[in-house]
Amino acid sequence: MALEGEYLGMPVHIDKTNREYFDFFSYCGKRELRLQQCESCHLKRFPPTTACPFCAHPESTWERLSGCGAVYSYGEVHHAIQPAFRAHTPYLLLLVELDEQRNVPEEFDGLRVQGNLATADGELAPPDLVRQVGIGSRVKVLFKTIGTDLAIPLWVVDDEVEQPDNPWRYPIE
Amino acid sequence: MTQELNASSAKYLRGKYAIVGVGETAYTRGSGCTTRTLGTRAVRAAIDDAGLTTDDVDGMMSYSYNDSTPSPTIAGDLGIRLNFHMDVYGGGSSIEALVGIAMGVIEAGMCNTVVIYRAMNGFSQVRIGGTGRGGRSALSGSGLFTRGGGLSSAGQMFCQSFMRHMYDYGTTPEQVANVKVIHSEHAANNPKAYYKQRTTVEDVLSSRMIVKPLHLLDCCVETDNGTAIVVTRVDRAKDCRHTPAVIQSVVGRCMKPRGDTHYQAGPISTVAGHYAKNILWPNAGVGPEDIQVTGSYDAFTFTTLLQLEDYGFCKKGEGGDYVSSGVMRLGGKRPNNTSGGHLCEGYTHGVNMVIENVRQLRHDVDDSCPVGPDGKRQHTFDYHEGGCRQVKGVELTANLGWGTPGIGSAMVMARGG
Numbered sequence: 035m036a037l038e039g040e041y042l043g044m045p046v047h048i049d050k051t052n053r054e055y056f057d058f059f060s061y062c063g064k065r066e067l068r069l070q071q072c073e074s075c076h077l078k079r080f081p082p083t084t085a086c087p088f089c090a091h092p093e094s095t096w097e098r099l100s101g102c103g104a105v106y107s108y109g110e111v112h113h114a115i116q117p118a119f120r121a122h123t124p125y126l127l128l129l130v131e132l133d134e135q136r137n138v139p140e141e142f143d144g145l146r147v148q149g150n151l152a153t154a155d156g157e158l159a160p161p162d163l164v165r166q167v168g169i170g171s172r173v174k175v176l177f178k179t180i181g182t183d184l185a186i187p188l189w190v191v192d193d194e195v196e197q198p199d200n201p202w203r204y205p206i207e
Numbered sequence: 208m209t210q211e212l213n214a215s216s217a218k219y220l221r222g223k224y225a226i227v228g229v230g231e232t233a234y235t236r237g238s239g240c241t242t243r244t245l246g247t248r249a250v251r252a253a254i255d256d257a258g259l260t261t262d263d264v265d266g267m268m269s270y271s272y273n274d275s276t277p278s279p280t281i282a283g284d285l286g287i288r289l290n291f292h293m294d295v296y297g298g299g300s301s302i303e304a305l306v307g308i309a310m311g312v313i314e315a316g317m318c319n320t321v322v323i324y325r326a327m328n329g330f331s332q333v334r335i336g337g338t339g340r341g342g343r344s345a346l347s348g349s350g351l352f353t354r355g356g357g358l359s360s361a362g363q364m365f366c367q368s369f370m371r372h373m374y375d376y377g378t379t380p381e382q383v384a385n386v387k388v389i390h391s392e393h394a395a396n397n398p399k400a401y402y403k404q405r406t407t408v409e410d411v412l413s414s415r416m417i418v419k420p421l422h423l424l425d426c427c428v429e430t431d432n433g434t435a436i437v438v439t440r441v442d443r444a445k446d447c448r449h450t451p452a453v454i455q456s457v458v459g460r461c462m463k464p465r466g467d468t469h470y471q472a473g474p475i476s477t478v479a480g481h482y483a484k485n486i487l488w489p490n491a492g493v494g495p496e497d498i499q500v501t502g503s504y505d506a507f508t509f510t511t512l513l514q515l516e517d518y519g520f521c522k523k524g525e526g527g528d529y530v531s532s533g534v535m536r537l538g539g540k541r542p543n544n545t546s547g548g549h550l551c552e553g554y555t556h557g558v559n560m561v562i563e564n565v566r567q568l569r570h571d572v573d574d575s576c577p578v579g580p581d582g583k584r585q586h587t588f589d590y591h592e593g594g595c596r597q598v599k600g601v602e603l604t605a606n607l608g609w610g611t612p613g614i615g616s617a618m619v620m621a622r623g624g
């Protein structure tokens with residue numbers, strides 16, 4: 035059994051033996067952002083792992099998160115390496131810090147998810163949108179269906195909350 | 208969770224091992240030969256440089272991204288029978304780690320003298336910057352976040368740490384560009400450097416953007432080359448040709464917490480050197496203030512800066528001032544990457560920065576100064592373009608190797624007696 039799909043012309047195949055990722059993306063297919071929560075220390079973690087990085091306990095449950103967060107850092111790709119992304123430059127590599135579990139277990143720790151900035155219909159963000167987003171921008175998850183029971187998380191500007199006046203951007207546009 | 212190392216004891220082999228030979232092929236884009244040829248030539252050159260013969264070598268190590276030729280083949284071509292060999296996976300942060308392993312296997316009585324090499328056609332065959340190689344295989348699991356997110360090259364993987372450093376500390380593009388400027392000045396005094404042209408801050412900032420905050424000239428060159436060093440015990444080094452570079456301390460692939468996903472832990476503008484320094488300096492018995500020449504890995508301008516900060520050469524957050532103050536320049540207080548490093552000399556995954564510091568410690572860097580009757584260059588210490596690049600009276604150097612923001616290696620070397 036496997037999750038099968040295609041994204042930007044790239045085939046996707048997640049085998050059931052890759053249990054943690056299979057589960058994560060299966061939940062994405064149900065439009066739920068769920069992360070593993072340790073059954074022993076109860077800390078959530080990302081990305082999917084086979085044991086708890088905080089206490090090494092092997093068992094976890096999948097807890098649903100709000101899917102809301104802020105841009106913690108970003109990169110802006112102008113020279114794409116992969117052919118699939120060449121038509122979409124510049125595109126943003128977001129590091130999104132989720133609202134849950136900030137500064138836990140230590141100060142400056144958090145649940146940070148890598149992902150691309152997208153439009154509301156799930157396309158990679160065009161240049162004018164790219165230029166509006168920086169560190170501090172409020173974003174929320176958007177699930178893009180890429181196969182049967184399979185979706186991936188992208189990030190969109192959260193229009194339902196107040197945005198910072200000037201999200202921090204690299205000083206040269 | 209912190210594991211304290213008692214790194215102050217003499218049992219950590221301070222001063223017992225040395226790099227006695229160094230060798231390299233030309234830094235080119237188009238070697239016209241295999242990594243087998245590059246490796247063989249570099250290893251042979253390093254053995255010759257040490258004043259040894261192939262019969263004196265019985266250990267060999269290399270590292271690669273499955274883009275090279277393993278040591279049994281290189282040894283075989285040179286007729287060397289090995290008592291020990293090991294070929295490991297990896298790039299940046301490998302060379303210092305392998306020096307430490309070489310010391311360990313010699314200490315364990317497994318062999319006497321080890322050659323370590325890196326042979327790569329990093330431009331003409333497997334480009335680290337990325338060729339889309341492997342791009343046809345299916346995205347599976349974590350690959351959906353990396354390749355599936357347009358996140359695969361080194362610059363793409365590191366850019367968020369660099370950007371956050373600018374946000375956290377106000378580091379400016381102009382400050383960071385100085386790393387390239389200074390390394391290009393050094394390369395202009397290095398006849399072997401691939402790029403010998405001097406570069407300005409304006410050149411860096413006007414070069415095309417690759418992945419913000421990295422312009423093209425914030426990224427290192429990709430080249431084809433073989434590089435090698437010879438490690439042996441200090442008591443054997445006295446029979447060698449040159450003044451040995453004596454190893455005072457080594458750190459190998461030290462990690463940040465959650466080093467594989469370093470962006471989950473702590474401030475991401477802090478890198479592995481923050482942890483590595485707690486092994487490096489106590490083991491060496493010296494601190495950053497004692498070091499005269501640094502070799503801070505410059506895969507990108509930013510990697511040099513972040514490491515110098517986290518190893519304590521300046522206060523955290525003041526790396527931008529440090530790299531633009533002139534300290535790192537030839538003639539400055541503590542020059543960095545005097546060969547031009549990865550940004551200008553050539554890309555070797557760290558070996559050329561070790562080779563350069565070995566030559567600095569010999570007081571015999573291969574610049575354009577005239578060679579005297581003793582076969583050594585008569586250094587002028589005049590650092591004008593095309594001139595000398597020997598730092599005066601070098602006794603102590605540090606190499607700071609970078610794997611990722613989460614993984615780093617380091618080494619302190621001293622001029623032997």
